[in-house]
Amino acid sequence: MLKLFFTFLITLIWISPPCSANTYVKSMYSLPLTFDPIKMNDVASLAAANLIYDGLLKFSPSLEIQEALAESWSTSTDGKTLTFKLRPDIKFHDGTPITADDVVYSLARAVTPESTVRKYYDCIQGVDEKNGTQDISKVGIRAKDFRTVEIKLKNPFPAFISILAGATAKILPMKYKDTKAFFDSPVGSGAFRFSSTDTANKKMTLEAFDSYYQGRSKLDKMVLVESSEVEAIKMARKNEVLDLVSWPLNPKDPVFQSGKKITSPVTATWIIGLNTKVAPFNSLEARKAFKKTLDNEGFRKKFYPDAYQAFGYIPPGLPGYIDGTYIKTVPTKSSRSKVVKQKITIVIPQELSDANEMKAFLEDNLKGNGWNVDVVPMAWDKLMEGYAKKKHQAFLVSMNMDYPDAEFLLRNFESNNPDNFSGLNNKKLDALIASSRNETDKVKRATLYKETIKLLDDSSVTINLFHPRSNYWISNCVNGFNPNVLSEVYIDYTKVSIDEACMKNGGKI
Amino acid sequence: MSDQISIFKYVHKSQTVLRWTITLLITLAISLAFATMNLSGQISSSKKILNALSPYIMTQVEVNDRIEINRILNSVTKAEDSKLVLVKDGKVFSTTDATLELDLPFSAPLIKLQLLDGLFTNNEIIVINTLKRNDSSSASELYLYSPLTPIIKKTVGIMAITILTSILISILVSFRTRRALRKALQPLSQLHDEIRNLKSNSTDASMPIKIKELEDIRQTIISTRDELEIANEKIAKQKAKELNAESYKRLIHDLHNPVAALRQMVRIQTSPDVDDESKQEALESVPVIAEEILQQVTAAKKNLENESNNFDEVDLRNPPISGKLSLQILNN
Numbered sequence: 001m002l003k004l005f006f007t008f009l010i011t012l013i014w015i016s017p018p019c020s021a022n023t024y025v026k027s028m029y030s031l032p033l034t035f036d037p038i039k040m041n042d043v044a045s046l047a048a049a050n051l052i053y054d055g056l057l058k059f060s061p062s063l064e065i066q067e068a069l070a071e072s073w074s075t076s077t078d079g080k081t082l083t084f085k086l087r088p089d090i091k092f093h094d095g096t097p098i099t100a101d102d103v104v105y106s107l108a109r110a111v112t113p114e115s116t117v118r119k120y121y122d123c124i125q126g127v128d129e130k131n132g133t134q135d136i137s138k139v140g141i142r143a144k145d146f147r148t149v150e151i152k153l154k155n156p157f158p159a160f161i162s163i164l165a166g167a168t169a170k171i172l173p174m175k176y177k178d179t180k181a182f183f184d185s186p187v188g189s190g191a192f193r194f195s196s197t198d199t200a201n202k203k204m205t206l207e208a209f210d211s212y213y214q215g216r217s218k219l220d221k222m223v224l225v226e227s228s229e230v231e232a233i234k235m236a237r238k239n240e241v242l243d244l245v246s247w248p249l250n251p252k253d254p255v256f257q258s259g260k261k262i263t264s265p266v267t268a269t270w271i272i273g274l275n276t277k278v279a280p281f282n283s284l285e286a287r288k289a290f291k292k293t294l295d296n297e298g299f300r301k302k303f304y305p306d307a308y309q310a311f312g313y314i315p316p317g318l319p320g321y322i323d324g325t326y327i328k329t330v331p332t333k334s335s336r337s338k339v340v341k342q343k344i345t346i347v348i349p350q351e352l353s354d355a356n357e358m359k360a361f362l363e364d365n366l367k368g369n370g371w372n373v374d375v376v377p378m379a380w381d382k383l384m385e386g387y388a389k390k391k392h393q394a395f396l397v398s399m400n401m402d403y404p405d406a407e408f409l410l411r412n413f414e415s416n417n418p419d420n421f422s423g424l425n426n427k428k429l430d431a432l433i434a435s436s437r438n439e440t441d442k443v444k445r446a447t448l449y450k451e452t453i454k455l456l457d458d459s460s461v462t463i464n465l466f467h468p469r470s471n472y473w474i475s476n477c478v479n480g481f482n483p484n485v486l487s488e489v490y491i492d493y494t495k496v497s498i499d500e501a502c503m504k505n506g507g508k509i
Numbered sequence: 510m511s512d513q514i515s516i517f518k519y520v521h522k523s524q525t526v527l528r529w530t531i532t533l534l535i536t537l538a539i540s541l542a543f544a545t546m547n548l549s550g551q552i553s554s555s556k557k558i559l560n561a562l563s564p565y566i567m568t569q570v571e572v573n574d575r576i577e578i579n580r581i582l583n584s585v586t587k588a589e590d591s592k593l594v595l596v597k598d599g600k601v602f603s604t605t606d607a608t609l610e611l612d613l614p615f616s617a618p619l620i621k622l623q624l625l626d627g628l629f630t631n632n633e634i635i636v637i638n639t640l641k642r643n644d645s646s647s648a649s650e651l652y653l654y655s656p657l658t659p660i661i662k663k664t665v666g667i668m669a670i671t672i673l674t675s676i677l678i679s680i681l682v683s684f685r686t687r688r689a690l691r692k693a694l695q696p697l698s699q700l701h702d703e704i705r706n707l708k709s710n711s712t713d714a715s716m717p718i719k720i721k722e723l724e725d726i727r728q729t730i731i732s733t734r735d736e737l738e739i740a741n742e743k744i745a746k747q748k749a750k751e752l753n754a755e756s757y758k759r760l761i762h763d764l765h766n767p768v769a770a771l772r773q774m775v776r777i778q779t780s781p782d783v784d785d786e787s788k789q790e791a792l793e794s795v796p797v798i799a800e801e802i803l804q805q806v807t808a809a810k811k812n813l814e815n816e817s818n819n820f821d822e823v824d825l826r827n828p829p830i831s832g833k834l835s836l837q838i839l840n841n
Contacts, residue, residue, distance in 0.1 A: 062579045062608055265611040308612065316612060317575030317602070404576040446572030469612065485579075485608050 022220040022498055024478075027232035027241040029351040030380045031197070031204050031224060035186040037106075037170040038115035041419070042384050043246070043400060046167040046489040048224060051206055053170030053188035054213075056084050056103065056149070057161065059490045061482045063404045065165045069098060069189065069213070070149075079156025080125075086147040090213050092173045093193035100143030105174040107151070108136040116388075117168040119417050120408065123160055125152040130416050155438060162403040167489050191217045191494045202226035218480070218497040229353035236473055239507030242498070243481070244473040245488045247353070248398070251306045251471045258507065260474045263306075264483035267315040267401035270307075270465040272346060277423035278393045280340040287460035289339060293369045294362070300466040302361060303354055310464035312453045313399075313409065317485075319442065320406040320449030339370040347386065348396040350377035358396070387421055398468065400487050406449050407437060413456060422461035429455050477502035516697070517690050524686060532675040540668040545625075547660050552627040552636055555653045558585060559638035563651060567640040570597060570649050575611075578603040592654040602649065618654075632657050696720040703727050753813055760809040767802045771795060 032048040033040075040046050058068040067073070070084040090098045110121045113132040122129040125140030133139055140152030153160060163169055171189060176182045186194050191214070192206035204224040208217040225241060233255045235241040249255065251263065272294065280286040300307050312322035344366075348358055359375040366373040378386075386392045401409055410433050411417055415425045429452060436448035456462070470488070474481050477499045484490040502508065514522075562585065569578045582593040586605040595603040596615045604610050622629040627636055634655045641648035696718040703715055715731060718724040777783050777791035 062583060062605075063576045064580050064583055262609060263613075264609050317573065319572045319574045321573040442572050442574065442577075443568060446574070483608065485611065 022218075022500070023223060024219045024221065024493065024496065024498065025223045025225060025235075025241045026246075027225050027227055027235060027244055028246045029226070029229070029349065031202060031226045033381060033384065035183040035194075037168045037172070038110050038112070038117050040168060041116055041388065042380075043487070043489055044380075046402070046487075047246075047491075048204070048206075049170055049188075050167055050190070050489055051192045051222060051493060052186055052190045052194055053172070054190045055164060055166070055169040055171060056086075057165035057169075059165050059404075059484065059486055061484050061490075061492070063484075063486055065161055068165075069103075069171060073161075079158070080153045082151045082153070082160070083144070084149045084151075086149070087213055088147065090189060091211050092189050093187050093209055094173070095211075096173055096175065098171060098173075098189055099146055100149045102174045103149045103171055104136070104141050104143050105177060106171045107141050107169065108139055109172070110168060111139055116419060119411055119414075119419060120163045120166070120168060120403070123153050123155065123157045125154050156440070157437065159403070159405040159407055162405055162408075166403050168402070189213075192219075192222050195221075212494070214494060217494045219493065222493065228351045233353065233473075236475070239475055239477065239503070242475040242478050245470075245483075245491065247473075248304065248468055249471045249473055250304065253471070253473075255473050256471075259476055260478075262472045262474055262481065262483055264470050264472070265317065265485060266468060266470045266483075266488070267318060267404065267486055268398050269310055269313055269315055269462075269467055270304075270396070270398045271310075271313070272463040272465065273392075273395050273397060273421055274461050274463070275390060275393055275421070275423055276425075276461060277390055280342045280344065281393060283340075284460065286340045290344070290366075290371065291460045291463050293339075293366060293371065294463050295365045296463055296465045298365065299358075299361060303358060304466055304468060306471070307466035307468045310466050313456055313462055313464055314406045314449065314453060315401065315467045318401070318404070318406050318409075319446040320410070320453055322450060322453055341372055343372045343374060344393055346373060346375045346394040346396060347378045347383055347392050348375060349380050349383055351380055352377075390421060390423060396465075399462075400489075402487070402489075404486055407433070410436075410449065410452050410456075413459075413461065424459055424461050426455065426459060429459070475502075476507055517687070517694060520690055521683075521687060524683070528679050528683065532672070532679050535675050536668060536671045539671045540664055543667045544660070544664040547663060548627070548634070549625050551634060551655055551660060552625050555591075555634070555636040555655055556626065556638075559636060559651055559653055563638050563640050566595065566651060567642065567649070570595070570602070570640060571642075575603050579605075590656065590659075594652040594654070595649060596652065597649040598647065618652075629657070634660075696723045699723070700726055700730075703730055756809055756813045760805065763805045763809070764802055767798050767805065771798045771802070774798065 028044050028047070030042065030044040032045040033042055034045050035049065035052070037049055037053065040049060054069050056068060056070040056073070057065050060066050067087075069086055069090055071087040073082060073084045075082055084103070086098065086100060086103070092098060092102075107121070107124075109115065111118050111124060111127045111133050113134060115121075115132060118127070118132045121127060122132075126138040127133050127140075142150055144150050172182075173187055176187060188194075189209075189212075191209055191212050193209045195205040195207045197204045202225065206222040206224070208220050210216050225235070227235065229244075229247045232241060232244050232247055233253070236244055236255055237258050239258075244255070251261070274281040274287050274290065276282055276287070281290070297309060300309060308316060309324065311324050312320070314320040314322065346362060348355055348362075352358065355377040359377060362375045363373055383392075383395065383397075387395060387397070399409065399412075412419055413422060413424050413426070413429060414420060414433055415427070415430050432448055432452045432455065436445050436452065439445040439448060470483065472481075472483060472488075479497050479499060480495040482492065482495060484492075562581065566578055566581065569575075569581075578595060582595070582603055582605045586593055593603075593605045594601060594610075594615070599614055600612055601610045601615050602612075618628070618630050618633070618635055620628045620630060620635070627634045629635075634657055636653045636655075638651045638653075639648050640651060699716065699718050700723050706715070715727065718727050774791040774795045778788055783791075
C-alpha cells in the first residue's frame, strides 16, 4: 500500500507541469548582487529591487512619472522644495506602517559616503558632492509630519523627480537600520516580498504581498533563476521559465517559435569601455586608434542586426542623441605606427549565448589590424567586480539608462564621480555637464548635451557598438506583459498573469 | 359597394404615405446634418489640438526628447480618447499606442475616404499635421486618430431620437387631423341629413351649416324643395282640372242616353199617334230614367270630389310606379 502511495506521489510529481500554475519563473543572467538600493549598479539587482521595494514615485511603461507610495506631490514656486504626501495605510511586508521617517531614513542613506548612487542625490541641500554626507541632520530631507516628507534642493532640478521614480530611491524600514543582515532577507513594501534564496540551485523566491497598496499581484510567486543564455533558452523551450527579458535575443532566434516575441525600444547603448587609468588606454592616441579600428557596425550587423547604429553615447529618443549626420565614424585600418603592441584584454560577459562568436569576431577584427588583443568571456559578477574597482582595461557592457534623462548617463564621465568607469578627467566636459544641469531651456540643454557627446567622442573612452532593440521572449502562457521603454528593470509584473490551461498544456495555446 | 370607404378614411389614408415620407426625410436630414456637424466639429477640434501641440512638439523633436513628447501626447489622448503618433523620418518616434511600435517603420493607415479635411479608415478619423521649421529640410508628421464609433453611435442615437420624435409628432398630428377631419365632415353630415330629410319629407328644423359652400348647397336644397312643393301643387291642380274635365265628359257621355230616353218618353206622351198604353209606359219610365240620371250625377259628383283629394296627395318627389296616376276611384 505504501509502495503504491509513493508510486502515485512520484507519478504526480513527474506529471506536474514545470511551473506551478501561478508561479512566475524568470530567468536572469545573475541573481541580485545586492539588495541594498544605494549599492546597486547592475540590472539584476535593480530589477529585483523593483519587485521587493517601492519608492515615492514610479515610471509607467511610457516613462510617465506616477505616484507610488506618495499619493501626491508638489513643487514650490522656486523649484527648490518638493513636498510628498504618503498614502494612508501603506505597510511594509512585516506589517509595519510606512511613515515619513522611513522615507527620510531611506533617502538619507543614498547621500552617505558608502552610497554608490549618491551622485544622483547630490543636488539635495547639505549633500557634499564629492564625498557624500553622513550626518542626516545637515541634509535637506525631513519629515514634516507622519505622512509628509519635504526635500530641499540646492537648485531647481526637474530631473530629480526621475530619480525618485527610479530603482535606487526605494523606501526601507527604519526600524531595521541597525540590523546588519537585513539585506540577506530584505523587508520592503513592493508587490513581492522576499521569501528565500537557494544558493545551490541559484534560485531566489519571492511571494506576493497581500497588503500591497495597489492590490495583490495576480501572481502568487516569482522565482528568479540564474542561468546562462543557452541554459535559459533551453528552459524556455520547455516552458520552465516564462520570460527571457534579461537576454538580448536576436529577433531570428529559434526560441521565438515556441513563445511570443515582444519587441520594444530600450534606452541603452552597448559599448566597449576603455579605462583611461590602465595602459595603453591612458593614451588618447591609443584610444583613438583602437576605436577607429574596431568594426562596431560589423559587430552590430552580425550579432544584433535589428539594433540601431550608435553614433553617440546617448540612445535614440533622448536629448543629446546624435544621428549619423553629426558624427561619422567609419572603421578604417589604422596605420601600424599607431597600433600599440601592449596586450589588451577585453572582458565580455560569458553568459551571452554568442560570447564565443563575439570573442572570435573581435579578435579577428583587431588582431587583423595589428592589435595584440585577447577577448575574455567572464562571469558577470566577476566582470562587475572588476568594473566597480576599475580594473578592466576594456570591457563590453550595455549602458542602460536608469533614468530618462541624458544627464544621468553623462554624469558617469564626471571627474569626481566614483562611478566614472573610464577614469576620464576632463574639466571641460565637467563644465559642460554642470552647465547643462543648470540650463532650463530645453533647446540649449540639448545643444550642451551634443557638445558633451562630441567631447566624449573625442576622448574616445567608449566605442559605441549599437543601441539595442529588445526582443523579449515571453511564454505563450503569460498575459499582461508590458515592456518598459526605459529598462527591463521597470517592467510591472503586478499586471502579469499566467494562463493555467496553457501551463498544463506545456506552454502551447 | 365593398370598395367604398368613408371620406374620413380616404383622406386619412391618403395622408399616410406623405406622413411617413416626411418623417423619414426629416430624420435623414437631421441625422445627416448632425453627423456632418459632428464630424466637422471633431475634425476641426483635432486640427486645433494638433496646431496647438505642434510648436512645442517640434521643439521636443529637435532636441530629441521622446520622453517629454510621450508625456504630452499621453496626457492629450487621455482627455480626448484618441491616439497620437509622431512620425519622424518614416519611423514611429512617439506614440500613445503600444510602445512596441517605437522606432519601427510607420505603417500608413489605409484611407477609405477623404472628407471635410479629415481622412477616414474603417473605424477612425485621422487628422495629420506636418511639423517643419522654415529653415529645416526634414519634417515630422503628427497623426491624430479619433475613433469613428462614438460619432456613429451619436448619429444613430440622434437618428433614433429623431425617428421616435417624428413618429410621435406624426401620431399626434394624425390624431389632430382625424379630429379636424371629423369636425370638418360634420357639415357634410348635416348636409346629408338635410338631403335625407328632403327625401323623407321630415318636418325637423333645418339648421344652418357653417361651411359657406355647404350652406349654399343647403339653401339650394331648401329652395329646390320649396319650388318642388309649389310645382307639385301646380301639377296637382292641373291634374285635378284634367280629371274634372274628364269626369264632366264622362258625365255628359253617361247622361246623353238617359236624357235622350227621357226626351223620347216626352215625345211619346205628346204624340197623338201613340196609344194610351204606350203613353202610360212612357210615363212610368220617366221617373226611372230621371233616377238613373240623378244617380249618374251623384256618382259623378262623388268621383270629382275623390280624385281631387287624391291628386293633392301625389308627391312628385316620390311618384307612383311608372309615373301613371291612379284612377281607381273612377272605377268605383
